[in-house]
Amino acid sequence: MSKRSFIAAALALATALPAGLAAAETRLNVVATTGMIADAARNVGGDLVEVRALMGAGVDPHAYRQTRTDIVATTNADLVLWNGLYLEAQMEGFLLDLAQDHHVVPVAEVLPENLLIGSEDYEGQFDPHVWMNPNLWSRVVLNIRNAMIDAEPEGEAVFRANAEAYLEELNGLASYTANVLSSVPAESRILLTSHDAFNYFGNAYGFEVVGIQGISTESEAGLQRIAELVNLLIERDIRAVFVETTVSDRNIRALAEGARAAGHDVVIGGELYSDAMGEPGTYEGTYIGMIDSNATTIAAALGGQTPAQGMQGLLN
Known part of the structure; x- marks a missing residue:
């Protein structure tokens, strides 16, 4: 079956399903691609929404189909x-095809360009990892709020x-x-990780950020790149490097061994959450837990002062 036929058949099946199978009748049925967006949607929507994330813990959104x-x-x-x-x-x-007749919103694309970082991997594109800055992510939360108001005006208040x-949090x-x-x-x-998710x-x-791979995990790191970074570790006296939950640790471990x-x-x-949060039901499975874990892990490994259990420990 061709790709076009596959999508057409799936869409036909979808329209034939009873609406009640998608979500409770009284709730706005929201689907988010990433866990970070889904977490924000749940916080903003509360009891008025039913939210599903397509990509779970450990899933790489760059390669997801x-x-x-x-x-x-x-x-x-x-x-x-x-x-x-x-x-x-x-x-x-x-x-983009779905957006022609459905309510589909790219929540980070309306951020002002002066706040975005250019992509070295794709000409004319921007680095998509905006959730790595909580202040910038707060702007995305407002976009999610506005999208919900457009979809369900009665829930605006x-x-x-x-x-x-949530913005206070x-x-x-x-x-x-x-x-x-x-x-x-x-x-x-100096933060050296598997790919450029931390700009x-x-x-x-x-922090100076160095990734073995580029912004997209689809890019490859060769032996020459590993050799260059070994020299960087030695010249700059870098004593800690970091793996990511959504990227193979092969390159980082090869770098450390070299x-x-x-x-x-x-x-x-330590292990950082880059393109996905932790397991559902855990603290790290929330956006706040994800960023708290990253900041605490990085600070502890690079000689900073960190409280026990990070920000979560301070709140408990």
């Missing part, structure tokens, strides 16, 4: 939220109140993150 189930879910949804900025590169054509409360996250990362010595503020983080908190073979002691400083 829609499944038959995804096509059914998005077609039945009252509102589809996706990041845009070419994050969901393999799904973009499908989502609730959506606005919930968004205001994000303000607290931003303050904690800035404070804990400021404790890292200036000469140690907004670096801009916000004064540095050790050259007589430079370097450790894996």
Whole structure:
């Protein structure tokens, strides 16, 4: 079956399904591509929405392709939220087609261009990893709120109140993150990870960010790139590098082994959440938990002062 025939058949199936199978009748049926967007949608929508994330923990959005189930879910949804900025590169054509007759919103694409970072991988594109800066992500939350109001005007008062409360939480996250990362010595503020997912983080908190791969995980890292970074570790006396939950740790471990073979002691400083949150039902399975975990892990590994259990420990 051709791709066009497959999508057509799935859409036909979706329209034949009873609406009650998609969500409770009294709730706005929202489908989000990533967990970060879904988490924001749940916080803003509260009891008025039923939210489903297409991509779970450990899933790489750069390489993700829609499944038959995804096509059914998005077609039945009252509102589809996706990041845009070419994050969901393999799904973009499908989502743009769906937007012709469905309520489909790329929530990061309306951010002012002066706040975005250009992509080195794709000419004319921007770095899509805007959630790495809580202050920038707060703007995306407002876009999610507005999309919900457009889709369900009767819920406007609730959506606005919930968004205001959630933005206060994000303000607290931003303050904690800035404070804990400021404790890292200036000469140690070099973040080396699997791919360039942390550029907004670096801009916000004064860290030099180095990725083995580019902004997209579809790019490849060769032996020459590994050799260059081994030299960088030695020359800059970098003592910790980081793996990511959505990217194979093969390159990072090869880098660390290469540095050790050259007589430079370097450790894996921890696991960072880059393109996906942690497992559902865990603290790290929320956006706040994701960013808290990243900031605390990075600060601890690079010589900063961190409270036990990060921001969560301070609140408990």
